[in-house]
Amino acid sequence: MTAVLLENNPNPARTVYADLIRHQRFAIIDCLQLESGETLVQCPVAYKTWGRLNDAADNVLVVCHALTGSSDVADWWELLLGPGRAFEPQHFFIFCANVLGSPYGSASPVTADPRTGRPYGPGFPQTTVRDDVHAHKLVLDALGVTSVAAVVGGSMGGMTTLEWPLCTPPGYVRHIVPIATAADHSAWGISWAETQRQCIYSDHRFNEGHYDPIPGGQPAAGLAAARMIAMLTYRSCVSFDSRFGRKAPSLGLRQKSSVQKKGTDVAFSAQGYLHYQGEKFVGRFDANCYLHLMNKMDGHDVSAGRAAAGNDDGTALGRVLGCVPPGALVIGIATDALFLPSQQERLAAHLPGATLEIVDSPDGHDGFLLEFDQLNNLIRQKLRSSVPEFYTVFHAVETRKADAAGGVESLTGEVEQWRL
Numbered sequence: 001m002t003a004v005l006l007e008n009n010p011n012p013a014r015t016v017y018a019d020l021i022r023h024q025r026f027a028i029i030d031c032l033q034l035e036s037g038e039t040l041v042q043c044p045v046a047y048k049t050w051g052r053l054n055d056a057a058d059n060v061l062v063v064c065h066a067l068t069g070s071s072d073v074a075d076w077w078e079l080l081l082g083p084g085r086a087f088e089p090q091h092f093f094i095f096c097a098n099v100l101g102s103p104y105g106s107a108s109p110v111t112a113d114p115r116t117g118r119p120y121g122p123g124f125p126q127t128t129v130r131d132d133v134h135a136h137k138l139v140l141d142a143l144g145v146t147s148v149a150a151v152v153g154g155s156m157g158g159m160t161t162l163e164w165p166l167c168t169p170p171g172y173v174r175h176i177v178p179i180a181t182a183a184d185h186s187a188w189g190i191s192w193a194e195t196q197r198q199c200i201y202s203d204h205r206f207n208e209g210h211y212d213p214i215p216g217g218q219p220a221a222g223l224a225a226a227r228m229i230a231m232l233t234y235r236s237c238v239s240f241d242s243r244f245g246r247k248a249p250s251l252g253l254r255q256k257s258s259v260q261k262k263g264t265d266v267a268f269s270a271q272g273y274l275h276y277q278g279e280k281f282v283g284r285f286d287a288n289c290y291l292h293l294m295n296k297m298d299g300h301d302v303s304a305g306r307a308a309a310g311n312d313d314g315t316a317l318g319r320v321l322g323c324v325p326p327g328a329l330v331i332g333i334a335t336d337a338l339f340l341p342s343q344q345e346r347l348a349a350h351l352p353g354a355t356l357e358i359v360d361s362p363d364g365h366d367g368f369l370l371e372f373d374q375l376n377n378l379i380r381q382k383l384r385s386s387v388p389e390f391y392t393v394f395h396a397v398e399t400r401k402a403d404a405a406g407g408v409e410s411l412t413g414e415v416e417q418w419r420l
Contacts, residue, residue: 003027003138017103026141038125043115046105047097051089056148059390063096064153064160069283070104071096076413086379089397097136100127101292109288110213122209133167149387154179154368158301180368182343184301193294196226222277236335236364244270269351296411318350326353329382333367
């Protein structure tokens, strides 16, 4: 299996979602063997980079995006990227690739099946977090990378972060920073995902996944409802009460909502916010892709296939995570109700020499996308103490204006410009 770097998107006929991500690059893998035993031929991978490789090709930071994120770190973690921040392009070569199954350019239900020339749709084979690591490692090989200084990611990106040192040769990854994640997806998380799946399935336009894979052709009502449920798991009761209370929504938002069911009266600002998030999501994400990625998260378990299951004392998990390079920084969010701080405590207890930090935030799971100051301080301190040699060398880098949000509403992040 090898990856070839490309100048353009290999699926130009189906770029409605990939075109939303600015300045992406592409690679194509000739034949990617999946964990399931199936193969993806001519498998595209979309990615973005900042900074440049040093002579040893080892000043690499891999950033892993969350469930509905993208390769554009500047969109969803903008305030962590830049001089004096956690991810500094003048010191590091920063790499973020779109996961398999996501609609933003890598192989997914919306990309073309080379065998038919038509979108895979519901026939796209199920991929795993480990498949993502294997695919992205091939792209790094094609870029000439010799090793990775650190891998950082939150939520599903934290799952990927945990798998990087386990799916690559010993020593290839030197450090990891998993954020708001767990060693395996809990029954609680799986159950929330199931409620969202049922919303999509119940929309008659879903048609068992056979629909026109563009925003106007998909099961909009079901997908919007699924996103509304997701938003409740990402935030906290305290954050909703303090932000919305019993306020009424603006008249403009009340009039423009197009995905709510007929007869629904948006009487409160909290309702308006959920409708806004649902409608925004329908315009930027595909239903089959969303189902695929939720299945991927549900299947996450670092011990699967590596150690005997069912050991309550954590012996099996300890054997698996004992292979991870020492000194991991594990970060949790104090009010996270989706990935509980106790799950990060469990990780830190079994990762060799790990440090646990709990971020103070009222915003629940989404604290990992919102608490920029705390995350900047923690990650930057970790990198400066663990890989100080990279901070002695400065690379001149050009910052593209399009790589900064500049006040424009985030596409995939959770720092919304919507107003009450």
